[in-house]
Amino acid sequence: MLPAEPMNGAQAALVRQNSPATLCATASRLLLAVCMLVLAAASSRAADDSMPRVEEKLILLSTPIPILAYEFRPIIAGPLPLVVMNHGESLDATERSFFPLVEFRDAAFWFARRGNLVVVPIRPGFARSAIDLPERGLYGLYFGDVGQCSAVNFRDAGIAVATINQWVIDHMIRQNEVLPKGVIVVGQSGGGWGAIALSSLKSDSIRAIITFEAGRGGRVDGKPNNNCAPDRLVAAAGEFGRTAKIPMLSIYVHNDTYFGPDLSKKVLDAYRAAGGNAEYHLLPDFGDEGHFFLHSADAIPIWSPIVSRFLDLHP
Numbered sequence: 001m002l003p004a005e006p007m008n009g010a011q012a013a014l015v016r017q018n019s020p021a022t023l024c025a026t027a028s029r030l031l032l033a034v035c036m037l038v039l040a041a042a043s044s045r046a047a048d049d050s051m052p053r054v055e056e057k058l059i060l061l062s063t064p065i066p067i068l069a070y071e072f073r074p075i076i077a078g079p080l081p082l083v084v085m086n087h088g089e090s091l092d093a094t095e096r097s098f099f100p101l102v103e104f105r106d107a108a109f110w111f112a113r114r115g116n117l118v119v120v121p122i123r124p125g126f127a128r129s130a131i132d133l134p135e136r137g138l139y140g141l142y143f144g145d146v147g148q149c150s151a152v153n154f155r156d157a158g159i160a161v162a163t164i165n166q167w168v169i170d171h172m173i174r175q176n177e178v179l180p181k182g183v184i185v186v187g188q189s190g191g192g193w194g195a196i197a198l199s200s201l202k203s204d205s206i207r208a209i210i211t212f213e214a215g216r217g218g219r220v221d222g223k224p225n226n227n228c229a230p231d232r233l234v235a236a237a238g239e240f241g242r243t244a245k246i247p248m249l250s251i252y253v254h255n256d257t258y259f260g261p262d263l264s265k266k267v268l269d270a271y272r273a274a275g276g277n278a279e280y281h282l283l284p285d286f287g288d289e290g291h292f293f294l295h296s297a298d299a300i301p302i303w304s305p306i307v308s309r310f311l312d313l314h315p
Helices: 008-017 020-041 093-097 105-112 155-175 192-199 230-242 261-273 290-295 296-312
Strands: 054-061 065-075 082-088 117-121 182-187 206-212 248-253 280-281
Touching: 020 093, 054 105, 054 155, 065 105, 065 155, 065 296, 082 105, 082 155, 082 192, 105 117, 105 182, 105 296, 117 155, 117 230, 155 182, 155 192, 182 192, 192 248, 206 230, 206 296, 230 261, 248 261, 248 290, 261 296, 280 296, 290 296
Parallel strands: 082 117, 082 182, 182 206, 206 248, 248 280
Antiparallel strands: 054 065, 065 117
């Protein structure tokens, strides 16, 4: 289990401003608002006759803060191994309100077709849950704020995402739908940074962590390769590495303009030098912007052999 108080003061204050009744009511309205759209798009897909069909649907998780999530369930007997996949971040509230439910649907199907139940939580502050109506007593919770670059806090933002991950894992295990051991956590960009943070916390359920383009503070003012505070990002990675016990695979792409090759290598070097067990891969350029590598179906033949080999090494 995670520490009881992993959130910073600002995050905890937001939680106190929202009663359980208000949160549940808000989550219910959100569910109704997106339900028709999601169900209309939901379908059962199959890669070929040798793989199970997969059903996708929107679910509401009864976590300490109710969380909407997208679920990919293979049509096979359970309980099943669990994969939790984490989307990226945006510091702009308007951008967060339009965040897609699943950035990497094809990747989620890849994991589901291999017998895993895949859950993609929509973190508080994203999609319609980003709406902030203080005049009605509703506050849009957001756990990814890192503060000003002059006093940036990369650690706590990562720990907040890690906490949400553990809530999701604990909830799914309580439903007896997934196996209590062998969980895989996947994250992209800021969600990948949260997965790195999760590796530093004790969890008896997690088997492995896989990150794509992980980091925070990228492209300040929209400028490529302009990180908010690269030295502090590297230092925070080292802090996570000191207590990390979970095997981790970290994949980056050469033409990522959020976390370029020099920075990504420094992050992983600091993590491993502090004691973290991580495998680092820097892949060749992909498309016009390597940061969104995981989003593309065309990338699956590139990363899937690396992921499969890593998981074989860490059963």
